[in-house]
Amino acid sequence: MANYMLEMRNIKKSFYGTTVLHNVNFGVKAGEVHILLGENGAGKSTLMKVLSGVHRPDSGEIMLNGQKCEFREPAHSLKKGIGMVYQELSLAPNMSVLENIWLGNLPKKSKVFVDWKMAKRKAEEVFEKLDIPIDVTKRVSKYDLGLQQLVEIFRVIYQDAKLIVLDEPTSSLSEMEVRKLFETINLLRSQGVSFIYITHKLDEVFEIGDRVTVLRDGEVIGETVEDIKQVTKDDLIKMMVGRDLEDQYPKEPAVTDDVMLRVEHLTDGKNFHDVSFSIRKGEVLGVAGLVGAGNSELAEAVFGLRKIKGGKIYLNGSEYKVKDPVHAINNHIGLLTRDRRSGLIGHMPLYVNISVAQRKSMSNFGFRLRRKERAQARDYIEKLRIETTSENKLLRNLSGGNQQKVAVAKWICNGTRLFVMDDPTRGVDVGAKVEIYKLINSLTAQGDSVLMISSDMPELLGISDNIMVMQKGRVSAMLSAAGCTQEKIFEKMAGEEAHISS
């Protein structure tokens, strides 16, 4: 027992009568990457919030280096060497990389003046060591999400954290940036820094993890897996979900011969150029690309959120001029946004979120038909198996997977035929992913089409009929999903860069 740097013993926590953590035991050794797995709602974030001092446990104790600790607030746990990096970045976008890294912790000369030279030197050192091309004096918002995430991690490290909690750090990173992150983790691990690593991507578990703990319904399932090589992905899924998932990618092809959407030489003059493709009715066209490849922007452009500089779009054979989202909706196009917060209205009830995009059928001379809205929501809750206490529940109180189902319901109910989905299973747990895939099947079975942008390669291969690969704003390949491999997609995605990392 003595070799744990951090030990959480018999942690119990309940909120308003609902027990969220039942006697959780959890230990982290010095210099290890400890993977914490579990579906959404399993208690991972509550456990981490207990650790960081956001929540107090009802009972149980936290031992840090053999000493009993009680964390009052995040600043306190940080002082004790526990740093948190959350999914949502907490950088100051208008300040430089340098300032962000040292925020609140700038090195001082004679206790008063900021020692900028030393701050700069120390920051540059690390980036150079890892060969990350970044100018620390530039504003942090100039860099894409991936680099920002790394900056966030370095910030915690510079505060002398000995244990760093990473909550789904790769969800917005490109393949390349994931490599950099892993290199960083490896380097720090060899220096004795420990990590608690929360993820939904099971491939990462085996790549970076030393030990694994699986949480389900607030309990540790079995015990911490001491040797990661003794378990398989399927074992882990079984532990997380509590049952076998017969098939992670239940694809049912339904492609017809009729073309739904044809895009020719589309360009926005900035993010994507000369993009041509077509989607048939019942087809799922996957779009692969690194961050910055222009695929999200392409999705926004088709939906009318972005101005188009050139090229043409044909919808069901006739030309479709992109105008604005209202025009897209009237033409039966719907967009599931990459960030659920920019597509769903978190502070409003579930039923409003489902009916909000119906421009005509839910009102009578401008007056809302609330009873009809509610009835419709109840209908979809049942049909799509949305887990909620009622249709009045505020959307933001639903889990990620259920929010995504609401997003799909919102577009189904107003007669959408072309679903543009930007990373539909981002941050969604394994069980809910399968349900979303089944939902996609039911759409294509009716002859609807799906343009699915995804950063998840197995998903692209498992769910798409065809895959369009984009690289730096241009289409670099059109592949049939059957017989395609991850390596092939990656090669086309990264182009010449692929050789450096592999």
Added chain:
Amino acid sequence: MSNQNSETGVSVTKEATKKQGVSVGVFIQQFSPILILLLLIIVMSFANENFLQVSNFINIIRQTSILGVMAMGMTLVILTAGIDLSVGSLMAVAATSMAVAATAGNVPAPLAVLLGVVCGTALGVINGLVITIGKIQPFIATLGMMTAAGGIALLITDGMPITGIPASMLAIGSQHAGRIPISVFVFAAVALISWVLLSKTSFGRNIYAIGGNSEAARTSGIRVERTMIVVYAISGFFCSIAGIVLMGRINSANALMGSGMELNAITAVALGGTSLAGGFGSVGGTVIGVMTIGVLNNGLDLMDVSAFWQRVILGTMIILVVILDAWRKRKFE
């Protein structure tokens, strides 16, 4: 009253009670505006025996009806996460333009009133256009409008009060129907219209959606710009109505008649529990907020507290309410 009006208000209560049982904190959070008002009424009635009389309450409603009408427009604006600092100036432009038209211009009273209302509403539309098309923050855009429209009102009147306005135009602000002043009915009608708009129409739902998350509103096919312009136009329209009432009350119109009203209107909305960040709040809340200000002023008057002290007390209340709003957000979002 406060919870049945608000889309989001209802569900917060339902959700909160479901999750937490009946918790005192939630109760206070949800009903704090009305609790503050009741507390104030109790304190005032102990402090002065004349306070708790029907005639005094009619008086309070009469005194607050002008503020109430403006605060309704302000509620819509603040729900979209905006602010309208120009309400006082728009009111002055509307009132002075109709007064000048009817006196110096010899325009028939109904037409003069129409002209004034159109002017006030048009300036509201300009607010909306500057904010949406010009992409200027509402605070700055309406601050500019406050100054510019204030100047317009001075130009219209040449800096002089306009008197000799036809009696028919003054009736709304000066006449009674039985014991009850007509202005009270005007306030009630405006409040009712606002309530119907917010809680019964798609337009109202769109306002809540935009205020809480304008990006999501846009991707859901809500015409964000159009809705915002209409909201600022409504604010301008309500200001014009308030101008007619005030004109009748003071029997004249002048360029400074609305100065300082914007802050009172914002205070009323905030006291009513509407989030200044948008997306959460209700008409009922604002009615309570307006009444709170009215009760405070009236009670302090009866207690012979000087107008200077009243300002200090009101200012303190504004700050307390904003602290409450911040606390509410931290605790429940």
